[in-house]
Amino acid sequence: MKSMKQLAILISMVSATAFSVNVLAQATMEPGKMGDMKMMSSNDMVQGEIRKIDKDTSKITIKHGEIKNLEMPPMTMVFTVKDKALLDKVQTGDKVRFNVVREDGKIVVTEIQVAK
Numbered sequence: 001m002k003s004m005k006q007l008a009i010l011i012s013m014v015s016a017t018a019f020s021v022n023v024l025a026q027a028t029m030e031p032g033k034m035g036d037m038k039m040m041s042s043n044d045m046v047q048g049e050i051r052k053i054d055k056d057t058s059k060i061t062i063k064h065g066e067i068k069n070l071e072m073p074p075m076t077m078v079f080t081v082k083d084k085a086l087l088d089k090v091q092t093g094d095k096v097r098f099n100v101v102r103e104d105g106k107i108v109v110t111e112i113q114v115a116k
């Protein structure tokens with residue numbers, strides 16, 4: 001009988017732990033960032049500075065930091081943007097964070113945010 005009581009206490013402790021882990025997971029999940037989580041977290045965004053914007057060709061020149069997912073060292077280079085609308089969010093000289101992927105052999109910028 002005594003061991004049954006201990007078992008009951010143990011079960012309630014385990015479920016309490018599972019409950020708090022669940023709450024923690026929900027608390028750290030930010031709904032607005034769900035889109036980024038498919039590829040990478042926003043912490044993995046590349047830092048850069050806009051050097052030139054060409055809306056006609058959807059190209060943008062960025063002086064960028066290390067791009068870990070492409071194994072690329074820091075440099076200044078021209079990127080194509082996935083969506084032309086991204087170019088409306090930034091101006092030459094802006095410090096930015098951006099996401100970039102290799103797609104069909106081309107390097108494509110998928111997201112740009114002006115860094116604060």
Ligand SMILES: [Cu+2]
Pocket residue numbers: 064072073074075076077
């Ligand atoms: Cu580069």
